[in-house]
Amino acid sequence: MANTIQDAMALAGLAPHKVLDIPDNGKLTRYRVTGDKAGSVNGWAVLHGGDHPAGAFGSWKTGESHTWQQAHARPSSAAALATQRRQRAELHQALKAEREAVQTAARAKAQKLWSRARPAFDSHPYLRKKRVRAYGIRQLRDMLLIPARDVNGRLNTLQFISADGTKRFLTGGQIAGCYFAIGKPVDRLLLAEGLATGSTLHQATGAAVAVCFSCGNLLAVALALRSKFPRLRLVLCADNDTETPGNPGVTKAREAAKAVGGYLAVPVLSRWAYPCPF
Template sequence: MSTTNPALDFALAIHAAGLGNPTIIPDGNVHRFRCDGDKPGSKNGWYALYLDGTPAGVFGSWKLGRTETWCSVSADDQTPQQRADLRALIEQAKRERDQQQRDQYAKAADKAKVILDSTTPADPYHQYLITKQIQPHGIRQQGIALQIPVTVGNSLSSVQTIFPTGVKRFLTGGRIAGGCYLISDQVRREELLIAEGFATGASLHEAIGAAVFVAFNANNLLAVARYVRSQHPKANIIVCGDDDRWTEGNPGKTKARAAALDIGAKLLMPDWTGLDLDTKPSDFNDLYRLRRAAQGAAA
């Protein structure tokens, strides 16, 4: 679909790409917007539209790692000069976008440090830890909320806040991609494990005795796995996936398998044999708690 309004056509292209319906400001600057499906208040989408000369633009999503282009003239009909101008616009927009992202990450990292500086070691009797039947393993606490540092390489990038009810929040604007939290107290085995959530990682660590890299979500498993492999090229790495059998496509298992294959690691999934699945369990924390309950009932 094409109209006589370049800004409208550009907006339609963003919508067709499944990224949302931002209000377009055609000033050539990079603007951010909330993508469809993102949390309220987040602005992972970005765009820049230029109307000087041949109208053209570029847009994408930081979260999804997507970058797409749009031009009022179809690719087949573009002149060599128009193609060159479009490439130049794209590169300019990418530079501006990347600088915005760096500035945002730096601001969030500074805020994360301020938050952590005001925390104390997590109370082992915090309601969330009691519910999950796990130990703190070095995480922090601020008021009633647990605070888990997120690090990219050796640098603090964000924090994950967990409330007593289990509600979780990441610091707005902080970098999560490639970020993790390492559980490495009282290590008894040489394997390196990678898991999604903190509770899952804590349960694995307590049961197996190996160090665990917490990736925080399934979409981050691959980035964390690549980081761990780069730091430990000869290590026996095991990616421990969530069994999201109750969700279409089982994203936990799918993402864990992809990460394991990518770095040449082993894949470990929960074994529910003999357990009651009425509560729709999915991760290793669920597994170990169900096993304890079954053992207690049998005693």
């Protein structure tokens, strides 16, 4: 176990770019993580001192968070335990406030970039390589911009796709439960992981598609859409990750389909199979 919170940060791959003094007053400190670009402050840390030092740290860029407690400082009395609980409550509130501030800033930046961008062309190298059209996305210089909106239509963040296919998200933006919509649903709505897959499905079927950006976001989007469209047929179109242990594409899609009473579609060779309604 790490002796200090700085040691724990280093072990987790979130060491600060330079020596960082973290005050032990429970106030959140933001910092530049080693390897992040100059000027960024994606890392955060908070430390409680006293007889039972404890804290937490993480990255708004990756979304990860970790807790730390000094090994020999475990609560030894009811009063110490109560203090620890209070510290955790304070930490929770501090992180909630900071997360809201970060996401609000990301929404403002996303809207600014989206307003500056122009409609994307089908001739963009990435779209041409994937043989799909530019359905409602925009382009800023050579970068494609894909909006991630919640079920109320609010733009929360952007995904950027470069000409060579490199993908990244606007730092700090909300992804969970957000998606990019292609078309308007009539009798069914297809959910897919990425832009290329979603665009291909729309071209092939004419059906509306919700691009969820990752298999880890399928469940959150499916639940949000089920709440918005209680009677609509939802089809979870899985990425068949046969080369990845546990096949997360199919596993996560099946989990989401079960949760919303939807259908699971799994690609088999060049075909799409609909093996089971849930």
